[in-house]
Amino acid sequence: MFELSGILPRLAFPEGRMYWRPIIPIPLAALLSTVLLVILPRTVGQEATTQGMVVVRGAMIYPISGPPIAHGILVVANGKIVAVGEEGKVSMPAGATILDAHGKVLMPGIVDSHSHIGIAPNPLVADSDDDNEMTGPIEPGLRAMDAIDPGDPNIRMATAGGVTTANILPGSGNVMGGQSAYVKLRGKTVEQMVIPGSIGGMKMANGTNPKNYGTRKQAPMTRMEEAALARAIYEKAQQYKEKWDVYNKAVAAGDKTAKAPDRDHDIEPVVEILEGKRIVHNHTHRADDIMTVLRLSDEFHYRVVVHHGSEACQVADELAKRHVPVSYTMVDSPGGKLETINIDIHCPAILEKAGVKVAFNTDDPITPSRLLLRQAALGVRGGMSEEAALKGLTIYPAEMLDLGNRVGTLEIGKDADFIILSGPPFSVYTHVLETWIEGQKVFDRSNPQDLHYSTGGFSVASRYPSLQAGGN
Amino acid sequence: MRTLRYLGLLLWVAYFAPALYAQKIAVLADHVYTMGSEAQGRPGMVLMSSGKIESVAFGAELQAPVGYQVLRGAYATPGLIDVDTTAGISGAYNIPQDQDQDEATDPNTADVRSLDSFNPNEILLKYVNRYGVTTIQSAPGPRNPIAGRAGIFKTVGPDSAPATADQLAIRSESAMIFNLGDVPKSTYKADHKPPMTRMKTAEIIRHALWEAKAYQEKWEKWKKDGAETSKQPSRDPRLEALLPVVNGALPAIFTVHRADDIVTAIRIGSEFHLKYMLASVTEGYLVREAIRQAGVPCLVGPIMQRPESPETANATYEIAALLQQAGIPIALMTGYEGYVPKNRILLFEAGIAAANGLGLEKALRAVTMDAAQILGIQDRAGSLAAGKDADVALFDGDPFEYTSHVLGVIVSGQVSYLRK
Numbered sequence: 001m002f003e004l005s006g007i008l009p010r011l012a013f014p015e016g017r018m019y020w021r022p023i024i025p026i027p028l029a030a031l032l033s034t035v036l037l038v039i040l041p042r043t044v045g046q047e048a049t050t051q052g053m054v055v056v057r058g059a060m061i062y063p064i065s066g067p068p069i070a071h072g073i074l075v076v077a078n079g080k081i082v083a084v085g086e087e088g089k090v091s092m093p094a095g096a097t098i099l100d101a102h103g104k105v106l107m108p109g110i111v112d113s114h115s116h117i118g119i120a121p122n123p124l125v126a127d128s129d130d131d132n133e134m135t136g137p138i139e140p141g142l143r144a145m146d147a148i149d150p151g152d153p154n155i156r157m158a159t160a161g162g163v164t165t166a167n168i169l170p171g172s173g174n175v176m177g178g179q180s181a182y183v184k185l186r187g188k189t190v191e192q193m194v195i196p197g198s199i200g201g202m203k204m205a206n207g208t209n210p211k212n213y214g215t216r217k218q219a220p221m222t223r224m225e226e227a228a229l230a231r232a233i234y235e236k237a238q239q240y241k242e243k244w245d246v247y248n249k250a251v252a253a254g255d256k257t258a259k260a261p262d263r264d265h266d267i268e269p270v271v272e273i274l275e276g277k278r279i280v281h282n283h284t285h286r287a288d289d290i291m292t293v294l295r296l297s298d299e300f301h302y303r304v305v306v307h308h309g310s311e312a313c314q315v316a317d318e319l320a321k322r323h324v325p326v327s328y329t330m331v332d333s334p335g336g337k338l339e340t341i342n343i344d345i346h347c348p349a350i351l352e353k354a355g356v357k358v359a360f361n362t363d364d365p366i367t368p369s370r371l372l373l374r375q376a377a378l379g380v381r382g383g384m385s386e387e388a389a390l391k392g393l394t395i396y397p398a399e400m401l402d403l404g405n406r407v408g409t410l411e412i413g414k415d416a417d418f419i420i421l422s423g424p425p426f427s428v429y430t431h432v433l434e435t436w437i438e439g440q441k442v443f444d445r446s447n448p449q450d451l452h453y454s455t456g457g458f459s460v461a462s463r464y465p466s467l468q469a470g471g472n
Numbered sequence: 473m474r475t476l477r478y479l480g481l482l483l484w485v486a487y488f489a490p491a492l493y494a495q496k497i498a499v500l501a502d503h504v505y506t507m508g509s510e511a512q513g514r515p516g517m518v519l520m521s522s523g524k525i526e527s528v529a530f531g532a533e534l535q536a537p538v539g540y541q542v543l544r545g546a547y548a549t550p551g552l553i554d555v556d557t558t559a560g561i562s563g564a565y566n567i568p569q570d571q572d573q574d575e576a577t578d579p580n581t582a583d584v585r586s587l588d589s590f591n592p593n594e595i596l597l598k599y600v601n602r603y604g605v606t607t608i609q610s611a612p613g614p615r616n617p618i619a620g621r622a623g624i625f626k627t628v629g630p631d632s633a634p635a636t637a638d639q640l641a642i643r644s645e646s647a648m649i650f651n652l653g654d655v656p657k658s659t660y661k662a663d664h665k666p667p668m669t670r671m672k673t674a675e676i677i678r679h680a681l682w683e684a685k686a687y688q689e690k691w692e693k694w695k696k697d698g699a700e701t702s703k704q705p706s707r708d709p710r711l712e713a714l715l716p717v718v719n720g721a722l723p724a725i726f727t728v729h730r731a732d733d734i735v736t737a738i739r740i741g742s743e744f745h746l747k748y749m750l751a752s753v754t755e756g757y758l759v760r761e762a763i764r765q766a767g768v769p770c771l772v773g774p775i776m777q778r779p780e781s782p783e784t785a786n787a788t789y790e791i792a793a794l795l796q797q798a799g800i801p802i803a804l805m806t807g808y809e810g811y812v813p814k815n816r817i818l819l820f821e822a823g824i825a826a827a828n829g830l831g832l833e834k835a836l837r838a839v840t841m842d843a844a845q846i847l848g849i850q851d852r853a854g855s856l857a858a859g860k861d862a863d864v865a866l867f868d869g870d871p872f873e874y875t876s877h878v879l880g881v882i883v884s885g886q887v888s889y890l891r892k
Contacts, residue, residue: 124780332776332820333599335564336812365780366812371824377874428823428874455828456779456788457757463786464731464758 053077053093054439058102059420064394065409074106076416079438084410101420105430107390108410109164109417109437110372113327113397114281114307114361117369118168118190119144121152124365132173137210137220138233140202141266142178144168148190153458158369159185159443160454162419162432163362165195165398165407172205172283173212175220175229179203179269180281182401184417186437195403201305202273204230205283206292208339227292234300237270244271273302279402280304281327285339287314294318305400307361310340313347316354325357325400328392329366330375348392349383358388359397370454377426390425496521497882498536499864501548504528505833506856507841512833518548520862523885528856541887545879547871549836550856551606551863553843554818555771556725556751556805560610560625560637561589564596564814573613573808575620576659579667579676583709584620586610587644590637592628596815600806601629603819604865606883607642607844607853612649613808614727615659617667617676619649621713622725624847626863629881629888642849647723647749648714650677650740652733654783674736681744684714720747725771727807729754729783738766749846751805752777754787757794769801769846772838774816775824777807792838793829803843804835823872832872861885 054076061072063084073090075083083090092098120131130147133139148168158166165184170177180201183193194200206226214221220229243261250258272278282293285308294315297304306312309326312319319326328351334343348358360375362368367375376389384392398408407415416439423430432454435443444450452458497520504516506528516530519540536542563570572589575581590610591597600608611622624643628635638644652674657667667673690705697703716722724746726737734756741748750756751771756763763770772792779787788794796802804825806816818839826835844854852861862885869876881889 122780123782123785124778125782332813332817333564333596333815335596336566336809336814338565338567340812341564365778368776368778371776374874380875381877426875428827428872431827452788455790457786459785460758 053082053096054099054416055092055096056099056101056106056418056420057087057092058100059104059106061410062105062107062390062425063410064108064390065411071102072106074410074416074418076436076439079416079440081410081412081414081416083412104433105421105423105425106410106418107421107425108394108408109419109435110162110393111359111397111401111403111408112158112163112166112362112364112369112372113305113359113400114329115158115163115166115168115364115369116171117154117158117166117185117364118148118150118152119170120154120365121149122154122157122365131169131171132177133170134173134212137175137213137226137229139170139174139178140176140233140269142170143181144170144178144200144203145181145190145194148181148183148193150188150190150193153453154364154369155185156443156450156453156458158362158364159435159437160432160445160450161368161370161372162421162435163369163372164417164419164435164437164442165401165403167201167281167397167401169201169203169281172203172209174203175205175210175226176233176270177203177205179278182403184437186440186442195406198401198403199272199278201279201281201401202269203283204280204293206230207283207285207289208337209283223289223292227296230296231299233267233270234274234296234302237267237274238300240264240267241271241274274300276303279400281307281400283307285310285343287311289339290315291318294322294324297324298322308340308363309351310343310347312356313344313350313354314342316351316356319351320355325359325396326351327359327361327397327400328375328379329361329363330378331367345378345382347382348379348389352384352388357396357399358384358392359400360389360392361397373425373430373432374428377428380426386426495885496540497862497885497887498540498542499548499866499880499882500534500536500542500544501546501866503547504530504856505547505549505836505840507550507837508855508857516548518856518864520864520882520885523862525856525858525860525862527858543866543880543882543887543890545866546869547867547876548856549604549865549867549871550840550854550860551865551881551883552604552818552822552839553607553803553847553849553853554600554605554806554839555609555803555843555847556611556622556727556773556807557600557608557815557818558611558613558808559600559608559627559806559815560591560594560597561586562596562613562808562814563591563594564599566811566814570594574615575612576615579616579656579660579665579673580618580680580710581612581616581620582618582648582680582711582713584612585623585645586612586621587623587637587641590623590625590640592635592637592640597627598630598632600815600817601627601632601881601883602878602889603817604867604871604878604881605818606863606865606881606888607849609646609847611647611725614651614655617651617656617673618680618710618714619651621645621722622647622649624849626861626883627888629883631890632883632886632888642852645722646847647725648717649725649727650737651727652736653727653729654781670733670736674740677740678743680710680714681718681740684711684718687711688715688718717746718744720745722747724748725751727751731755731758733783734759735762738762738768741768742766752807753791753795754784756800757788757791758786760795760798760800763795764798764800769803770795771805771846772802772825773805773821774807774809775804775821775828776816789824789828792825792835796830796834796838801842801846802838803846804838819871819878823874826872832870835872
């Protein structure tokens with residue numbers, strides 16, 4: 001019934017190509033292709049990007065790592081940034097594809113530190129919704145990557161909003177909901193999406209949502225039990241780690257009789273949290289719930305990011321002194337549930353002033369990835385500095401995913417993830433024109449098919465074959 | 473005793489002083505959008521007293537007369553009008569105690585009125601007022617095929633004097649709400665009660681409208697036959713509520729998303745010769761010629777509704793522009809939200825429409841003058857002109873820019889919100 005969701009996105013990766021056989025003799029094809037390459041310079045450029053160099057010139061560049069550059073140049077090779085600077089001061093490599101971006105704005109690809117694209121896909125119906133395994137409140141063994149649909153139109157809609165990197169998380173129905181995946185928004189398999197070397201984070205939640213179990217007379221029914229369940233799993237992980245530490249120490253000392261403890265694959269991701277390798281992404285709204293998050297992280301010494309943080313500004317000093325950052329979800333009005341009744345566009349500004357690093361997230365599908373820039377713009381409306389708001393879309397969320405050395409700024413050696421905007425980043429009239437991931441263009445507003453992921457109507461063609469979006 | 477009397481006086485002043493103060497207000501702005509026929513966006517001054525607009529003058533160096541409270545800003549517009557929302561009857565907390573928008577106990581609840589659920593102290597009402605909204609058509613929610621009657625109300629803001637729903641009502645019964653599509657057919661499914669299909673939803677509506685016609689004929693016949701008390705037909709509140717609908721006196725609003733549901737609404741509207749409009753109209757751009765030919769106004773939105781359900785998957789930010797360009801009268805609405813955000817903000821919705829093809833002036837019209845005309849309240853609201861209600865929104869920049877602020881809101885000549 002809902003095949004409409006799949007058809008268009010999957011056209012982007014035509015499987016038929018595998019069965020292509022040359023019907024033109026190879027030498028003729030070589031000649032023909034050369035002619036075509038010459039008469040179709042735009043195509044040449046796009047082909048060249050696969051391995052060659054790309055230069056974007058003339059744009060107002062926000063490198064984030066430094067002040068804006070009025071007439072900037074960005075040079076990309078092999079998916080990495082090789083130069084960035086003022087026009088005239090950066091050498092333009094010969095043979096590079098040159099994109100003119102005068103009058104436009106260029107900034108790093110946006111990092112969404114909290115998203116459910118691919119795991120809560122479009123259309124969001126029970127058959128396809130995989131973000132909450134509501135059969136047990138502690139599920140550290142679950143991995144988001146085992147449920148992410150790379151063909152989900154939401155992923156293309158996110159690139160239409162300039163998102164290039166995302167933390168795709170399980171939902172907030174469980175106290176410990178599973179491992180998140182740090183991905184780039186490209187590829188036809190999740191393996192191609194996951195950032196090499198990253199292990200993802202761990203989703204945790206407290207407050208209202210996990211209490212849903214209480215309606216079935218199952219634990220947790222109260223916030224007390226939520227904390228108790230979290231404490232229990234960390235204690236279990238501590239014990240597990242101690243046993244292995246003892247064993248490894250004995251082996252290292254040459255003890256051949258040492259018996260290896262039983263492996264527990266579900267607890268090992270929690271051990272990674274205790275070892276500082278895996279960051280906890282904790283859904284939490286009310287100030288007292290945020291304090292519970294801090295209490296647990298103090299007790300078990302783990303790194304945590306406060307997600308949503310609707311009342312975070314009430315405990316801004318507590319967050320600041322622990323250097324705990326906040327990934328804030330900006331919504332248009334308060335409420336919808338009790339714990340978000342104090343959500344406020346002024347909160348990120350208060351956090352900024354207290355010295356807390358704030359990222360803006362979509363919590364897609366709660367807010368649309370296409371409008372993640374808008375989230376930060378509302379932060380500015382609420383009193384935040386433009387600088388902090390831009391960092392809140394780029395380097396701060398990158399740091400919250402331990403990816404600050406790879407994405408989030410336009411610096412030499414970092415991934416060539418960038419977006420081209422039609423105007424100032426925080427204007428409602430600005431559109432994302434192009435989105436690039438590692439030197440490859442993944443969204444182009446001038447392409448009518450791509451446009452439908454930006455404005456809407458991407459599934460029209462599959463549901464109404466006789467109609468085209470916008471036509472009648 | 474005397475102390476008590478002083479206390480009474482003090483309370484009386486505290487309670488009524490805001491209403492007495494600022495009876496005369498002057499709004500000066502660099503860009504005044506009256507939404508009338510004159511050139512828009514010029515510097516000017518709007519003078520208000522006793523709840524009405526006295527005059528609008530244009531010029532850069534205007535001085536407010538003595539005795540007026542002066543508010544200055546960059547942009548002044550008429551107070552915004554949300555043509556279809558559950559604000560006022562669907563509360564922010566989203567708990568059973570504050571959810572009064574859906575009487576989901578029977579698919580036909582034509583006899584209920586939003587007026588009787590309207591809570592003037594609801595925080596979302598005050599919240600939307602802070603974003604310039606001064607008038608709303610507060611409508612029953614999306615769950616019943618025949619959901620009941622909407623009313624048109626002024627909003628209250630954080631600085632407003634307390635008021636009752638009846639005081640705020642411009643029109644206590646302004647439209648009958650009909651809902652088609654996925655939501656009504658899923659409302660009673662668990663109870664194995666109709667409607668379970670779109671066919672049944674349409675049938676429930678048509679059946680009720682036919683019954684209303686028959687009911688009217690029965691009463692007319694009884695009157696013609698001498699109006700004997702003993703032979704008086706029994707009264708039916710639901711059919712009575714539907715009488716003005718079948719007579720064309722009360723507009724019908726069909727909430728519709730999918731193109732085929734839009735066409736079904738047009739089919740029912742023309743079958744019964746209703747005075748009707750379409751709301752949400754998510755896929756309207758796919759059948760805009762049919763809408764234009766039917767001559768139906770569209771209440772469009774919310775523009776930022778989630779394209780996550782099968783019937784809203786084709787939502788586009790360009791919907792308002794596409795319909796407007798096709799010659800269809802449009803106004804913008806925020807509708808109903810079941811979770812987070814609990815209420816869309818009309819100003820933000822209009823901003824997205826403005827940025828996606830509609831442009832500033834037409835988007836402003838869709839939430840002021842055109843909205844007032846579609847609701848039939850243009851004699852009171854929707855433009856800045858002498859004699860109209862003193863409903864004004866004042867901004868420090870382009871009203872639709874993300875980073876602009878609402879500086880002040882005036883409802884019926886009273887300051888309802890001032891930015892601190």
